[in-house]
Structures are given as structure tokens and as C-alpha cells.
Amino acid sequence: MHFECPVCKKLISIQSVKLGTGKTQCTNCNKTVSIPTSKLSSGAVLADFIMREEVGQGGMGIVYRSDQISFARPAAVKILSEKHSTKFSSIADFLREARQAALLNHPNIVQAYAVGNVGDIYYFAMEYVDGETTKERLDSDGVIPIEEAICVIREVASALDYTWEVFQMVHCDIKPDNIMINSLGETKLMDLGLAVHADYSFDPDNDEVLGTVQYISPEQLTGKPLDIRSDIYSLGATFYHYITGKIPFDGETKREMGAKRLKNDPVPPHKVNRNIPIEVSDIVMKMLKRQPIERYQNGEELIEDLKPYKVRKRIYSNRNVSERSTTLPKITSTTTSIVPLSDTGKLIGKITSKNNMLITMALLGGLIVTVLIIVLIFLVLK
DSSP, X not given: OEEEOTTTOOEEEOOGGGTTSOEEEOTTTOOEEEOXXXXXXXXXXXXXXXXXXXXXXXXXXXXXXXXXXXXXEEEEEEEEOTTTTTOHHHHHHHHHHHHHHHHOOOTTBOOEEEEEEETTEEEEEEEOOOEEEHHHHHHHHSSOOHHHHHHHHHHHHHHHHHHHHHHOEEOOOOSGGGEEEETTSOEEEOOOTTOEETTXXXXXXXXXXXSOTTTOOHHHHHTOXXXXXXXXXXXXXXXXHHHHSSOSSOOSSHHHHHHHHHHOOOOOHHHHOTTSOHHHHHHHHHHTOSSGGGSOXXXXXXXXXXXXXXXXXXXXXXXXXXXGGTTSOOOOOOOOOEEEHHHHHHHHHHHHHHHHHHHHHHHHHHHHHHHHHHHHHHHHHO
């Protein structure tokens, strides 16, 4: 295997049997350095990636920050956990997620880079998002400002519209944990581990319910066919959580939360948080209709209803930019506000009127100067 010399940053080649057995000499700088304890240790090379540090854990694996050698760019490498790497079904699901992600090319979806295995280590490499999940933002702030929530929801709706229109794919696990905001203020949808195609069907009595119960649609609970309207429901539950700080249906058990979802409508967001405009509350409630036919039928319809709100400035992640991204612009402070498009038109009208006045004054001034020059020339010649 190879690992990076901590002194000169060149790669050192060693025999795998030497892992964690002590030290070796770098052939480039001649310094004596410690050998990594495993193939996933910081500095160890796994396929095309130099491993750096663990950054998160999920149900099936662990995610590491890394550097891709061939393209000299940061990457996130998801490693299938040891307990799953011996199960054929888990390996198949892991590879399926990677292949589905590789099909997608959208600015608001985390981009897939590579998938494979080194021995018994199965990995899936993807775009590294330097930022935070919206779940982390909720944990720290309680709610997400309406301006930012609208910006995020619009961009996720665009991503969902793309995956459905192009690939007939349903994400099935839209929730704050799977939506990130990077250090440049861009929204990134991730984790396609549960994504299915339109022809997928399952028996809720025999199969495990897809998704996270706090956010899933009624049809995910009952086993009815899924389409983009199911993801729109989950996005509505996420939107609700963003602006109220609460999930639409709470309960002591998953079964209780699921039963409420099938029989009741949630309390409208503007009644939970009085600062929410009733128009925005109505949009959320339409997304959360129990019957798919009553919801937005696609992402484009939802985006259209959110258009009356114009976000003046992008929202940036609260998290500090990492050391790897020191070349990125540093964000000191941002102020964001929602402006109805009608008010924007009035503002443009005022600016245009003011500009016309300035142009008129400039023309008059130029005419006066021209007349004076002609008079002076006439006097001199006389």
C-alpha cells in the first residue's frame, strides 16, 4: 500500500503486512515516519484517495474527508461498515446507491466521483461539501429563517424535479439531515441510499418502510406507488420543521406518528410561529396534503409559488470554512430579506425615474457649456 509522508507530503510505498508495525524511512526526504495503523488512517492511500479524517457516520457506513490524487481535489469517501461488508445484500445496496448517484448531474445534488473496493473495503467517493447539514443548523438555532428556508426549498425542489423528469427516480428520504448548505451558500441534496424508480412497489406488511417516519409521505406508509409527489410531501415536512422548529406530527412511537399522518392534518405553520406569513404557511400545507393529487404535482409548480419571494443575498453556512478551503472567499456577515416582486417593480421604477432626471440635467449642462464656448470664440474672432 501507499501512504503520505507527513513531512514532505510525498507518497511512500510499503508492504501491507507492515501496517501499524512501527516506522519506516521516507525515500524522498529520508525522515523516519510512523506507518499508518490501518488503510483508513489519516494519510493512508485508498485507491485514488488520501484519507484525512472521519467526518460522519450513517446507518451503513462511515464518511471520511479525503483528497483525490488524480484530480487534486477534496472528496468525501463513504466506507461500508465492517458489519455490512460481509453481507451480499448490503454490498449490493451500497453499490446501487453509488451507481444511482453517478447518473445525476445537477448543481444541487452531491456529485459522485468513484465506487469500488480495495480488498474487503468497499468505498463510494463523492463531492466533499464543506458546510453543515440543515439538521445541524436546526440543532444550533432552533429554526431556520424563512428567507433561508425558501432558498433551500426552491433549490431542493429543482433537484427533485430533475431526478424525476430525467430518471423517474424518487429520493424517498428527504429530511434536514440529507440537505447541506456549503460555505458558498449552495444547497446540496445527498444520500440516495433509499432512492427507487417509478416502477418500484413494496408490501408494507412484509417489507421495511422506506424513509424516516418524521418526514415520509402517507403513501410510503401504505405501500402505494411512489412518484415525485411523495418527495414533495417529505420536503413539505422538512420546510415545516425549518420554519417552526417542530415536526408536523409528533408522538412517542413511530407507529403513533405514522397513524396521525394518515388521519390528520398538521397545525398550520403560521399558528405555531406567528412570524410566518400566511401565504408561506399555505404553501407548506399544500405540500403536506394527504392525497397526492392535492399537492404540488412537480417541483416546477412549487418553485413557481415561491417566486413572489425574492432572496436578495445568498445564505451562507454558519460553519467556519475549513483549513482546506482557505482560498475561498471569507464571509463576514450577510443580511437577507424577502421582497415581494411587486415591491421590486416599484423600486426599479424609482431608480429609472431618478436616472432619467440625472440624464436630463447632464444634457442641459452640456448644452450650456457648448453655448458659452461658441460665444467666447465669437468674441475672440471679433
